[in-house]
Amino acid sequence: VQFDIMASTSRAFAANHGPLDAAQAGAVAAALNGLNAEQLTWVSGYLAGLAARQTGAAGAPASAADEQPSPAPAAAALASAQRMTVLYGSQTGNGRAIAEELAEQARSRGFEVVLGGMADYRVSALQREHNLLVVVSTHGEGEPPDDAESLHAFLASRRAPRLDQLHYSVLALGDSSYEHFCQTGRDFDQRLAALGATRLHALVECDVDYDDPAAQWSQGVLDEMEQRLGALRASQPAAPVRPSVQLRAVDTAQRHGKTHPFPAPVLACQPITGRGSGWPVHHVELLLEGSGMDYLPGDALGVLPHNPPPLVDAVLAVLGAAGDEPVPRGKEGRTGTLHEALSRELEITVLTRKFVEQYAQATGSAALIERLASDDRSAFNAWLGERQIIDVLREHPGEVEPVRVAGMLRTLTPRLYSIASSPLANPDEVHLTVAKVHYQAFGYEHYGAASTYLTHTVGEGDQVPVYVQPNERFRLPADGDVPIIMVGPGTGVAPFRAFVEHRRETGASGRNWLFFGGRHFDTDFLYQLEWLRYLKQGTLARLDVAFSRDQSEKCYVQHRMQERSRELFTWLEDGAHVYVCGDASRMAGDVHQALLGIIAREGGYSGEQAGEYLQDMKRIGRYQRDVY
Ligand SMILES: Cc1cc2nc3c(=O)[nH]c(=O)nc-3n(C[C@H](O)[C@H](O)[C@H](O)COP(=O)(O)OP(=O)(O)OC[C@H]3O[C@@H](n4cnc5c(N)ncnc54)[C@H](O)[C@@H]3O)c2cc1C
Numbered sequence: 001v002q003f004d005i006m007a008s009t010s011r012a013f014a015a016n017h018g019p020l021d022a023a024q025a026g027a028v029a030a031a032l033n034g035l036n037a038e039q040l041t042w043v044s045g046y047l048a049g050l051a052a053r054q055t056g057a058a059g060a061p062a063s064a065a066d067e068q069p070s071p072a073p074a075a076a077a078l079a080s081a082q083r084m085t086v087l088y089g090s091q092t093g094n095g096r097a098i099a100e101e102l103a104e105q106a107r108s109r110g111f112e113v114v115l116g117g118m119a120d121y122r123v124s125a126l127q128r129e130h131n132l133l134v135v136v137s138t139h140g141e142g143e144p145p146d147d148a149e150s151l152h153a154f155l156a157s158r159r160a161p162r163l164d165q166l167h168y169s170v171l172a173l174g175d176s177s178y179e180h181f182c183q184t185g186r187d188f189d190q191r192l193a194a195l196g197a198t199r200l201h202a203l204v205e206c207d208v209d210y211d212d213p214a215a216q217w218s219q220g221v222l223d224e225m226e227q228r229l230g231a232l233r234a235s236q237p238a239a240p241v242r243p244s245v246q247l248r249a250v251d252t253a254q255r256h257g258k259t260h261p262f263p264a265p266v267l268a269c270q271p272i273t274g275r276g277s278g279w280p281v282h283h284v285e286l287l288l289e290g291s292g293m294d295y296l297p298g299d300a301l302g303v304l305p306h307n308p309p310p311l312v313d314a315v316l317a318v319l320g321a322a323g324d325e326p327v328p329r330g331k332e333g334r335t336g337t338l339h340e341a342l343s344r345e346l347e348i349t350v351l352t353r354k355f356v357e358q359y360a361q362a363t364g365s366a367a368l369i370e371r372l373a374s375d376d377r378s379a380f381n382a383w384l385g386e387r388q389i390i391d392v393l394r395e396h397p398g399e400v401e402p403v404r405v406a407g408m409l410r411t412l413t414p415r416l417y418s419i420a421s422s423p424l425a426n427p428d429e430v431h432l433t434v435a436k437v438h439y440q441a442f443g444y445e446h447y448g449a450a451s452t453y454l455t456h457t458v459g460e461g462d463q464v465p466v467y468v469q470p471n472e473r474f475r476l477p478a479d480g481d482v483p484i485i486m487v488g489p490g491t492g493v494a495p496f497r498a499f500v501e502h503r504r505e506t507g508a509s510g511r512n513w514l515f516f517g518g519r520h521f522d523t524d525f526l527y528q529l530e531w532l533r534y535l536k537q538g539t540l541a542r543l544d545v546a547f548s549r550d551q552s553e554k555c556y557v558q559h560r561m562q563e564r565s566r567e568l569f570t571w572l573e574d575g576a577h578v579y580v581c582g583d584a585s586r587m588a589g590d591v592h593q594a595l596l597g598i599i600a601r602e603g604g605y606s607g608e609q610a611g612e613y614l615q616d617m618k619r620i621g622r623y624q625r626d627v628y
Pocket residue numbers: 092300349350351385386387388415416417418419433434435436437439447448449450451452491492494626627628
């Protein structure tokens with residue numbers, strides 16, 4: 001059994017024994033005891049076959065059906081058709097929530113569902129699967145989320161078996177502002193097909209606005225499975241046998257989520273970088289009292305921002321709109337004003353290819369059409385990354401109705417922030433470390449939506465719509481004695497403030513080592529006083545800092561790690577867990593390389609062995625990353 005199915009079959013059977021007397025029920029329960037899901041299914045088919053034969057012998061007229069092959073395989077096929085495995089590969093929880101919802105729906109339609117994350121999936125079970133529904137996102141630069149890595153690699157390898165028995169469908173999550181849109185979902189879809197599996201339903205690729213396409217896909221695959229099941233039932237007289245396997249309870253979503261956020265009052269918001277920092281960061285405290293939400297260190301907070309008011313005004317001005325134009329809002333057919341929609345519902349900062357395509361078509365802009373036609377994908381992506389929506393509107397004005405332009409914008413998506421507090425040290429509060437996205441380009445000030453909202457738009461007492469986004473893959477060791485090494489330059493330090501606070505509160509005796517980095521010691525040493533106090537008290541055993549621009553040679557956290565190579569390896573050998581948080585584009589890869597180098601050098605390993613060492617650490621949860 002690949003997940004934690006609770007095989008309480010025999011107990012349930014003995015308690016509710018239908019037409020059997022107690023002694024028969026006891027005997028059957030004893031015979032079933034200890035069978036796994038596959039064995040139960042086989043037995044169920046065998047029993048159905050016996051039943052069908054008996055029915056035929058006792059009264060039914062002899063027919064051509066008697067000449068058919070044993071009904072047991074047919075009943076087993078029926079049992080298989082009503083069973084499915086829902087697998088998710090999810091980094092920030094979106095895919096997991098969709099998979100959980102799908103599992104609930106499938107169960108309510110009478111299917112037997114096994115639900116789980118890819119990290120816990122035993123690849124040896126693949127050949128026994130008949131229906132596999134995959135929900136998987138893409139991260140990094142077109143890479144699988146951490147929990148999908150090994151299954152993804154296995155399917156791509158030569159060890160992957162033929163899967164001719166398998167029916168499957170993939171829901172791919174992604175973000176079209178990335179170059180490799182939905183790459184991992186595409187990989188799963190293509191590999192499963194190449195291994196002989198049959199699509200139940202075509203691959204669906206979702207952008208950040210995934211609710212509707214995900215719901216349609218879920219409904220589509222369940223309809224398809226129901227149809228196949230109906231056809232099988234119609235072709236088989238024996239009543240279907242439903243194995244009485246109980247499934248792991250699906251985690252109920254927190255009461256407050258993306259679609260129902262909690263309005264958290266702002267308790268405090270203050271800059272924690274010095275005057276003159278090129279990269280201002282704020283510490284933000286929110287009150288969760290009365291929300292019923294709780295969290296653990298490692299979790300993130302989802303924030304549903306309002307767009308910066310000056311940017312909303314600028315978009316209206318460039319479109320020549322007054323703001324009171326009526327626009328449809330939500331799914332209920334309500335109408336609101338264009339100003340409201342641009343303020344709270346539509347994405348007006350992040351530029352996507354899809355927007356450029358639609359806008360180019362509407363305006364007929366030759367320059368945009370030419371740019372879109374270019375084969376140089378990376379130049380196009382660089383062009384996109386440097387611009388916001390407003391830059392395109394300014395550079396390529398056109399005669400398009402403002403409300404039509406609004407229709408091209410995607411829904412404003414929540415932004416995630418690593419939680420920087422321990423709930424034990426700060427009951428009912430949640431703290432964030434927010435870098436303000438604010439830069440000058442093309443002659444104008446530019447702002448990020450959520451970071452401006454948190455650090456500038458709202459003030460003390462205002463309410464911010466939030467929800468907790470759990471992250472089971474970024475957790476402190478259960479055992480407080482275990483040492484931890486934390487690598488978190490910039491805002492990557494946020495979860496480590498929560499970790500260290502939590503270890504102090506729980507009296508964990510394991511040693512804590514922090515690597516922090518920033519541009520300048522004077523302006524960018526986030527939470528400096530707290531770290532120095534922890535160091536003095538012994539809560540932090542070691543603190544190593546790298547300020548990249550304080551000397552002529554650039555110096556980053558990975559250089560500090562290399563300088564402490566011997567000691568770091570000793571910690572690893574002592575069982576330390578390693579955590580990395582922050583920049584995904586450069587830092588995470590550089591730190592990974594530094595770790596490989598340290599393991600090879602200090603452990604006397606080859607490059608390949610060092611890779612296996614780190615891979616093993618990852619597999620058992622001793623090397624965890626939360627990078628963005
Ligand atoms: C799991 C997770 C945890 C996170 N934790 C934190 C955290 O603890 N602290 C934190 O600050 N952030 C964190 N982030 C990042 C955060 O979610 C937002 O992405 C970030 O705050 C920017 O969002 P925004 O809405 O302000 O900007 P957006 O409105 O999303 O972006 C503005 C636009 O400007 C562009 N842009 C941005 N910067 C520049 C620039 N310098 N030059 C040119 N163009 C630019 C972008 O391409 C984008 O199109 C985390 C992300 C994840 C996924």
